[in-house]
Amino acid sequence: MQRFLDPAVLARISGLDLIAKTVVDGFVAGLHRSPDFGFSQEFAEYRAYSPGDDLRHVDWNVFARTERAYLKRYRGETNSLLTILLDASSSMNFSSHSVSKIDYARFVAASLFYLAIQNQRDAAGLIVFDDEVRNYIRPSTRYGQLHRLLSGLEHAEPRARTDFAKPLHHFQQFLRRRGLVLILSDFYEPPENVIRTVEPLRFHGNEVVLFHVLDPRELEPQLGEPVVLVDSETSRRMEVTPEYAHNDYRQKIGAHIEDLRSRARGAGMDYFLLRTDHPLDGALAEYLTIRQERN
Amino acid sequence: MGFLAPWFFAGAAALAVPLYLHLLRRHTSNPQPFSSLMFFEPRTQSSIRHRRLRYLLLLALRLALLALLVLAFADPFVNRPAATVSTNKLLALVIDDSFSMRAGSRLADAKRQALSVLTSKASSERAQVFALGSGLEAMSQPTDDSRALQAAISAIQPTDARGNFGDLARGLRSFSDSVRGPIDLHFFSDMQKSEMPANFADLALPAKVSLTLHPVASSTVANWAVESVNAPGQVWNVKKARVQAVIAGYETPAATRTVSLQVNGKTVATQKVQVPANGRATVEFNSLNVPYGFSRCAVRIDSADSLPADDISYFAVDRSDPQQVLFLHQASDKRSPIYFGAALAASAESAFAMESVSADQASSVQLPKYAFVVISDVPSLPSSFENDLARYVRGGGGVLIAAGTSMARASWIPLFNAKVLAANYYSNGPAGFLTVGDVDPSHPSIAKAGRWSDVRFYYALQIDGTGSQIAARLSDGTPLLLDKKIGEGRVLFLASGLGNITNDFPLHPDFVPFVEQTAFYLSGFERPGGSQVVGSFLQLRTAKERAVSVEVVDPQGRRPLSLQQATTAQTYQLNEAGFYEVRLANGRQDVVGVNADRRESDLAVMSPDALSLWAGKPGGRNSSAAAQLASSSTSVPQKFDAHSLWWYVMLLVFLTAIVESWVANLHLGVRREES
Numbered sequence: 001m002q003r004f005l006d007p008a009v010l011a012r013i014s015g016l017d018l019i020a021k022t023v024v025d026g027f028v029a030g031l032h033r034s035p036d037f038g039f040s041q042e043f044a045e046y047r048a049y050s051p052g053d054d055l056r057h058v059d060w061n062v063f064a065r066t067e068r069a070y071l072k073r074y075r076g077e078t079n080s081l082l083t084i085l086l087d088a089s090s091s092m093n094f095s096s097h098s099v100s101k102i103d104y105a106r107f108v109a110a111s112l113f114y115l116a117i118q119n120q121r122d123a124a125g126l127i128v129f130d131d132e133v134r135n136y137i138r139p140s141t142r143y144g145q146l147h148r149l150l151s152g153l154e155h156a157e158p159r160a161r162t163d164f165a166k167p168l169h170h171f172q173q174f175l176r177r178r179g180l181v182l183i184l185s186d187f188y189e190p191p192e193n194v195i196r197t198v199e200p201l202r203f204h205g206n207e208v209v210l211f212h213v214l215d216p217r218e219l220e221p222q223l224g225e226p227v228v229l230v231d232s233e234t235s236r237r238m239e240v241t242p243e244y245a246h247n248d249y250r251q252k253i254g255a256h257i258e259d260l261r262s263r264a265r266g267a268g269m270d271y272f273l274l275r276t277d278h279p280l281d282g283a284l285a286e287y288l289t290i291r292q293e294r295n
Numbered sequence: 296m297g298f299l300a301p302w303f304f305a306g307a308a309a310l311a312v313p314l315y316l317h318l319l320r321r322h323t324s325n326p327q328p329f330s331s332l333m334f335f336e337p338r339t340q341s342s343i344r345h346r347r348l349r350y351l352l353l354l355a356l357r358l359a360l361l362a363l364l365v366l367a368f369a370d371p372f373v374n375r376p377a378a379t380v381s382t383n384k385l386l387a388l389v390i391d392d393s394f395s396m397r398a399g400s401r402l403a404d405a406k407r408q409a410l411s412v413l414t415s416k417a418s419s420e421r422a423q424v425f426a427l428g429s430g431l432e433a434m435s436q437p438t439d440d441s442r443a444l445q446a447a448i449s450a451i452q453p454t455d456a457r458g459n460f461g462d463l464a465r466g467l468r469s470f471s472d473s474v475r476g477p478i479d480l481h482f483f484s485d486m487q488k489s490e491m492p493a494n495f496a497d498l499a500l501p502a503k504v505s506l507t508l509h510p511v512a513s514s515t516v517a518n519w520a521v522e523s524v525n526a527p528g529q530v531w532n533v534k535k536a537r538v539q540a541v542i543a544g545y546e547t548p549a550a551t552r553t554v555s556l557q558v559n560g561k562t563v564a565t566q567k568v569q570v571p572a573n574g575r576a577t578v579e580f581n582s583l584n585v586p587y588g589f590s591r592c593a594v595r596i597d598s599a600d601s602l603p604a605d606d607i608s609y610f611a612v613d614r615s616d617p618q619q620v621l622f623l624h625q626a627s628d629k630r631s632p633i634y635f636g637a638a639l640a641a642s643a644e645s646a647f648a649m650e651s652v653s654a655d656q657a658s659s660v661q662l663p664k665y666a667f668v669v670i671s672d673v674p675s676l677p678s679s680f681e682n683d684l685a686r687y688v689r690g691g692g693g694v695l696i697a698a699g700t701s702m703a704r705a706s707w708i709p710l711f712n713a714k715v716l717a718a719n720y721y722s723n724g725p726a727g728f729l730t731v732g733d734v735d736p737s738h739p740s741i742a743k744a745g746r747w748s749d750v751r752f753y754y755a756l757q758i759d760g761t762g763s764q765i766a767a768r769l770s771d772g773t774p775l776l777l778d779k780k781i782g783e784g785r786v787l788f789l790a791s792g793l794g795n796i797t798n799d800f801p802l803h804p805d806f807v808p809f810v811e812q813t814a815f816y817l818s819g820f821e822r823p824g825g826s827q828v829v830g831s832f833l834q835l836r837t838a839k840e841r842a843v844s845v846e847v848v849d850p851q852g853r854r855p856l857s858l859q860q861a862t863t864a865q866t867y868q869l870n871e872a873g874f875y876e877v878r879l880a881n882g883r884q885d886v887v888g889v890n891a892d893r894r895e896s897d898l899a900v901m902s903p904d905a906l907s908l909w910a911g912k913p914g915g916r917n918s919s920a921a922a923q924l925a926s927s928s929t930s931v932p933q934k935f936d937a938h939s940l941w942w943y944v945m946l947l948v949f950l951t952a953i954v955e956s957w958v959a960n961l962h963l964g965v966r967r968e969e970s
């Protein structure tokens with residue numbers, strides 16, 4: 001099954017729903033059965049209906065007797081709100097092999113959506129941004145939400161440049177309810193800017209997780225001769241020597257990652273580095289562990 | 296070493312292109328996209344030196360490729376002395392198989408000598424066998440296989456063809472163009488003098504051909520032969536047929552020879568003739584009693600010489616009944632049938648029998664049985680007869696219309712369909728007559744009849760000659776003899792009469808050949824002589840007779856024509872002496888007697904001086920011939936062979952291109968990996 005979690009293999013599967021199902025089912029089937037992961041259908045409690053809840057879960061018998069809408073909750077449901085912020089800037093389009101960063105981020109996001117909606121009945125939403133908010137799908141557990149989310153992921157084509165500060169204001173108005181906020185980005189910003197921009201989400205009681213998506217060539221560039229590199233976001237050109245790429249660059253990107261990781265931890269966020277040549281199970285395992293701990 | 300096309304060295308300027316691309320042009324690497332340059336710093340490093348070293352091999356290969364390509368176009372060659380290419384020498388064995396080689400054991404001697412030359416050749420040396428008859432014929436391919444060469448020599452058989460040493464020289468000149476090395480030519484022949492070309496210079500061989508002569512006859516041999524036979528091809532009256540034969544002796548003493556006439560294998564007459572020393576005698580047989588149809592005849596002598604093949608001469612004779620000719624005249628006209636009938640009987644070997652009919656009896660005649668019709672001064676014809684006559688002409692019949700004074704009253708010439716313009720009575724003129732002005736000597740009626748220059752015409756009917764061929768005119772321009780083709784037939788119009796009233800033509804010697812040729816022309820029946828010479832061509836069909844099968848049976852009873860040739864061949868070359876049976880495209884059967892060219896019967900050999908001169912050893916007494924050959928042989932440069940290096944250079948170009956592609960692909964592969 002591990003073979004199917006290889007990003008290169010997943011890239012050959014058409015349709016994010018099938019990819020997500022393959023990843024989640026395959027991954028979950030490989031785990032030992034655990035009631036905390038929300039598979040149980042044992043009744044737990046009633047909860048008052050709030051706008052946005054799926055009407056299918058309303059207990060109509062109770063409504064008939066009391067004229068108040070209550071939702072039936074089952075064991076395993078966490079009632080958390082999952083929002084994924086997907087960076088769709090041009091730099092996410094970079095790839096040195098068959099899977100680009102944006103594809104990898106799509107796979108991760110689709111798998112998490114599938115896990116949240118199909119397995120745990122969590123409400124899930126999506127915000128696609130670059131230097132603006134390009135797409136917003138309100139978190140919901142309604143029927144068809146998963147399809148809408150996956151469609152939103154598929155239409156998230158990289159363009160423009162990343163700017164966390166500008167769409168932050170929009171994030172605030174969208175994320176009124178507390179929940180889990182996952183940010184999938186390559187974070188080509190100074191770490192202090194990233195943390196400073198994202199930190200207000202944490203202050204609102206959200207649990208924030210940073211998924212740092214990088215291509216292996218971004219971590220370890222291989223240059224045989226001096227070449228001219230073109231920035232995919234700014235179109236800026238720069239002649240780069242192999243010596244610099246082998247030594248100085250690696251030190252700088254390593255320092256950047258460490259800085260971002262430490263600052264995120266310091267701000268109460270979780271940070272994960274995702275290499276696009278690594279299987280998805282690592283990212284999913286980290287995510288589910290966090291969910292388990294939070295619940 | 297030299298170059299055949301040195302101007303292609305101008306292409307060396309193309310060497311500047313790779314130099315510019317590799318060294319002078321500013322390096323422009325393809326920009327590579329990267330996600331972000333956030334952690335990069337601009338570092339400019341001059342890498343020209345590195346690049347030069349890296350692509351030095353590729354540059355060298357590309358320069359070499361271009362230089363070799365230019366060299367190949369310049370076509371280099373090296374001059375090698377002829378001695379160094381002697382390994383390519385070809386041994387050519389030419390054996391004369393002409394008719395004269397039948398004498399004695401000449402051909403066997405020639406083949407034996409050729410075999411001895413063949414056994415003395417080196418095993419790796421290539422050789423080719425030729426036969427010289429009517430032309431130079433290759434009997435084998437160039438090979439070093441002695442067995443194949445011996446078989447080719449053994450396969451040579453004597454022929455009836457006439458040889459010509461000029462054909463040998465001409466054939467070798469074209470053959471030597473296809474052979475790269477020198478040719479060692481050995482010629483085995485009786486060196487017959489009559490086979491020499493008219494011009495001695497025609498014997499000149501190419502410079503790279505060295506000739507060795509192998510005469511198989513050292514001296515002249517006496518030989519009698521039936522040189523020629525004059526016999527008719529068609530016989531109507533066997534009592535009138537004559538056969539004349541000329542008996543020739545070459546280098547012979549005076550002798551009496553017995554000459555016999557054979558018909559279908561049986562001797563029907565024998566005569567003795569005294570042949571003078573080295574001279575000729577004529578024998579005449581006064582009758583040729585052959586049966587109806589084709590007969591195979593021959594004149595034979597008892598010579599007992601070394602060449603018996605020329606002691607017999609073949610000819611074929613076709614016997615048939617005389618053809619009927621209808622002569623139509625006015626009842627009062629008694630002269631013209633007498634003159635015309637006498638002329639017809641005196642000529643044409645009694646091929647025609649004339650039937651004289653007056654015009655008022657014309658309605659009762661059956662036209663199809665007549666070979667042709669003569670209408671002598673008949674102004675009007677019965678309408679039914681005129682219609683039958685027109686149908687007869689359109690179906691292929693022939694008519695001669697002679698206009699006497701009776702036709703002067705007519706305004707229209709029946710059958711000929713021409714308007715009468717005037718009746719000219721020249722007897723009233725100052726001279727009292729007119730003579731012939733222009734004649735067309737190519738017209739069949741006139742070809743053998745002279746120019747009618749002394750014939751006096753006192754009267755001529757002038758008609759409109761539009762649409763007809765005018766074969767003769769009077770001196771005042773009046774058409775005298777007109778020829779018109781109507782349908783498949785033909786009508787001749789003589790503007791004067793056939794009696795001796797309107798002209799004195801019947802009394803003139805030209806009248807008989809005119810009547811004879813006109814008879815054969817209008818009847819369309821004239822068989823050529825029944826004998827041909829070996830090497831001559833027989834016409835099988837005309838251009839119009841396509842897709843009609845013909846058939847030829849040679850003297851050995853074989854059918855030499857393939858099915859395709861039988862439907863397409865227009866001529867056939869007669870290669871053997873004897874009788875050929877032929878079915879022509881027009882359906883006629885024919886038998887042709889074929890005899891060898893009698894120039895082959897003269898067995899006199901070439902003089903030793905001429906032989907040594909031909910073999911390239913001048914010094915004989917014939918200084919003018921020596922000068923001819925000397926001039927023809929010294930005009931050709933010799934001693935060096937230009938050996939082209941083009942193929943070797945192109946091979947290098949090919950190898951260099953492969954290596955260059957491989958090296959260039961390596962660099963491209965590195966680039967792809969880096970990108």
